[in-house]
Amino acid sequence: xxxxxxxxxxxxxxxxxxxxxxxxxxxxxxxxxxxxxxxxxxxxxxxxxxxxxxxxxxxxxxxxxxxxxxxxxxxxxxxxxxxxxxxxxxxxxxxxxxxxxxxxxxxxxxxxxxxxxxxxxxxxxxxxxxxxxxxxxxxxxxxxxxxxxxxxxxxxxxxxxxxxxx
Numbered sequence: 382x383x384x385x386x387x388x389x390x391x392x393x394x395x396x397x398x399x400x401x402x403x404x405x406x407x408x409x410x411x412x413x414x415x416x417x418x419x420x421x422x423x424x425x426x427x428x429x430x431x432x433x434x435x436x437x438x439x440x441x442x443x444x445x446x447x448x449x450x451x452x453x454x455x456x457x458x459x460x461x462x463x464x465x466x467x468x469x470x471x472x473x474x475x476x477x478x479x480x481x482x483x484x485x486x487x488x489x490x491x492x493x494x495x496x497x498x499x500x501x502x503x504x505x506x507x508x509x510x511x512x513x514x515x516x517x518x519x520x521x522x523x524x525x526x527x528x529x530x531x532x533x534x535x536x537x538x539x540x541x542x543x544x545x546x547x
Contacts, residue, residue: 389543395506396426398465402456407436407499409471411450421454421499425482430503430545432467433483435496448472454501462510469504473497506543 389395399405403423409416421434432454449470456465479498 389545392426392428392430392503392545395430395465395467395503395508395543396428398463398508399423399426399432399456399467402458402463402465405434405454405456405467407434407452407454409436409450409452411452416450416497432501432503433480434499434501436499438495438497452501464509465506467501467503467506469502471499471501474500503543504546506545508539508541508543510539 400423405421405423406418407421408418416436416438419437421436424433424435426432449472452469452471454465454467456467457463474497476498483498
């Protein structure tokens with residue numbers, strides 16, 4: 382496996398890849414009775430590294446409204462054999478504090494549908510089997526091609542790791 386560490390200060394590379402795949406499994410390390418694992422659709426990835434999405438919930442999530450909770454998102458695209466796992470803190474955003482871009486995507490009432498708006502801050506991301514996409518950083522393409530010629534052959538698995546905690 383070819384592995385390398387990257388930064389993505391404006392989240393353009395990660396944001397584009399995440400929006401291409403769009404669907405992920407959301408796993409919160411908060412109380413699973415209140416926030417169960419579920420499949421989400423990404424609304425937006427902003428330039429600050431926040432992923433915005435709706436998640437299903439149980440009726441009373443008031444105890445976890447006030448604090449961030451650590452969670453992960455697993456994106457997978459079977460056609461391209463691409464997987465992105467993203468780790469970081471998430472926060473439930475009350476309906477009255479939702480940003481303007483969300484309003485076109487809001488179900489009639491968040492409370493009636495038992496869904497919550499979640500803002501997830503990307504701290505770390507791992508991208509697997511990205512192939513040789515045209516939007517890969519040029520240095521990464523060069524490095525991957527060189528390593529492919531020397532070491533691996535056709536069964537190469539690539540892993541890009543992004544540490545965005547700084």
